[in-house]
Amino acid sequence: LAKTTQPISMDSYEGQEVNITCSHNNIATNDYITWYQQFPSQGPRFIIQGYKTKVTNEVASLFIPADRKSSTLSLPRVSLSDTAVYYCLVGDTNAGKSTFGDGTTLTVKP
Amino acid sequence: EAGVAQSPRYKIIEKRQSVAFWCNPISGHATLYWYQQILGQGPKLLIQFQNNGVVDDSQLPKDRFSAERLKGVDSTLKIQPAKLEDSAVYLCASSLGDATYNEQFFGPGTRLTVL
Numbered sequence: 001l002a003k004t005t006q007p008i009s010m011d012s013y014e015g016q017e018v019n020i021t022c023s024h025n026n027i028a029t030n031d032y033i034t035w036y037q038q039f040p041s042q043g044p045r046f047i048i049q050g051y052k053t054k055v056t057n058e059v060a061s062l063f064i065p066a067d068r069k070s071s072t073l074s075l076p077r078v079s080l081s082d083t084a085v086y087y088c089l090v091g092d093t094n095a096g097k098s099t100f101g102d103g104t105t106l107t108v109k110p
Numbered sequence: 111e112a113g114v115a116q117s118p119r120y121k122i123i124e125k126r127q128s129v130a131f132w133c134n135p136i137s138g139h140a141t142l143y144w145y146q147q148i149l150g151q152g153p154k155l156l157i158q159f160q161n162n163g164v165v166d167d168s169q170l171p172k173d174r175f176s177a178e179r180l181k182g183v184d185s186t187l188k189i190q191p192a193k194l195e196d197s198a199v200y201l202c203a204s205s206l207g208d209a210t211y212n213e214q215f216f217g218p219g220t221r222l223t224v225l
Contacts, residue, residue: 030219034210034211034213036214039118041218041219042218043214043216043217043218043219044153044201044214044216045216046213046214046215049211053167085152087152091209091211097192098155099155100145100152100155101152101156101193102150102151102152103152
């Protein structure tokens with residue numbers, strides 16, 4: 001099962017771009033990388049998923065280098081409402097499951 | 111489209127009592143998950159169902175926790191007897207399939223306090 005490592009916390013200011021990097025050195029060939037966002041008193045919510053290179057949607061971008069041993073979630077021009085915990089998951093297709101770590105707490109300040 | 115429904119939203123019990131949580135997944139979702147989330151930690155998978163069969167229950171404390179998913183739709187998670195360390199938020203999630211690239215949709219959770 002691929003283990004992920006993320007920073008425990010990050011601070012930013014409104015309007016800035018935020019990049020959260022996740023390390024997953026033991027990622028397997030068939031594993032996908034998925035990011036979830038969780039606000040207080042709510043369940044996690046899917047943000048973005050990728051396998052390689054770059055993926056972009058209306059919320060974020062996901063950058064995955066060629067060796068796939070890390071990935072970076074990029075949030076453009078954050079606002080106060082982006083304050084949340086962000087989780088990086090790597091799917092273990094052999095075990096049929098992916099595991100949540102303790103995530104990165106992002107605090108956006110005015 | 112309706113999301114994942116859970117009830118109750120909050121529950122307070124004393125240790126050694128029993129408690130049950132209910133989850134109704136998104137219609138058509140074959141896979142259902144129960145997670146335990148302790149304050150300050152990420153969600154920990156307790157059990158995963160594919161339709162009405164168990165795919166993974168390796169982290170379920172089977173001496174006190176039980177779960178079922180009758181008819182492959184709704185699910186209940188039971189704790190009997192509860193311990194202080196069971197205080198947590200219990201999250202239910204569902205997905206179309208059990209492949210790890212399937213997006214999981216989470217319910218609002220049930221916050222359990224054991225006194």
